[in-house]
Amino acid sequence: MKKAVGFDQKIQLHQLDFIANEIHRISSRDALYQLVDERLMADIGGAKSRVNARTILFKIWFLVSDEHIELRDRALDMFQRATTEEKLVFHWGMSLLAYPFFKDTAEQLGYLFHLQDEVTSEQIGRKMKGLYGERRRVEVSVNAVLSSLRSWGVLEMGKRNTHTIAAKIDILSAEIKKWLVQVLLIVTDKAVIELNHIAGEPCVFPFKLSVLESELLGNELEITRQGVGRLMVGLK
């Protein structure tokens, strides 16, 4: 069976901000559909493509699977008083949770950026086709993710389709670090992760994520020691 792709349209930051803001006020799905569709009219002409984009937005923020609802609600709560950069962290995390394709693309980008400063769309396209098969859809969707990331200010495009990381975003708030680490554990499917490996996780490459043990204390995460000075973080 072919792996689902899903994320096949460019999604802009203000569209994500819009839905994250409106979810608070509007609880009815139909009303929110209506509202988002109206908002999308400014960006996308065709009704069908608007529906496609709406599908993606809803999957990220609204139609969240049960096991992620709690994280979603916490994100929404913090979202209200977050800075622009912090809001991006939430969009990023929710996208990772909603779309394995997004997560895999981010991860591959992260790997490539560990090795080099510039990544071409062709290069990442090849990697993703390796994971998802030789399908045109994969090509289109990789471009959709890349151009979304450009519009989010995560990537910049240089000459000849090379992409570079725009300035990395430093995450300062301990609450948000904790949230992202939780997301990280879920999407990477790891039981535990070593504390000082967190910053190097490929799928969070746009962020500077340095965490101290003290910042992760609380009800959600569990910290254990392994050997000398190795701190492991896992979900409780």
Add this chain to the structure above:
DNA sequence: GGTGATTTCCCGTATGTGCG
């Protein structure tokens, strides 16, 4: 369960844009 409607996902193609 069946079945019709809606949602989600995928595809081929048209159009636009930048570049040699």
Add this chain to the structure above:
DNA sequence: CGCACATACGGGAAATCACC
């Protein structure tokens, strides 16, 4: 202009939902 690539469009299949 011709080429490559990005983006949007609409058809349609597959999956899921809602209701009987």
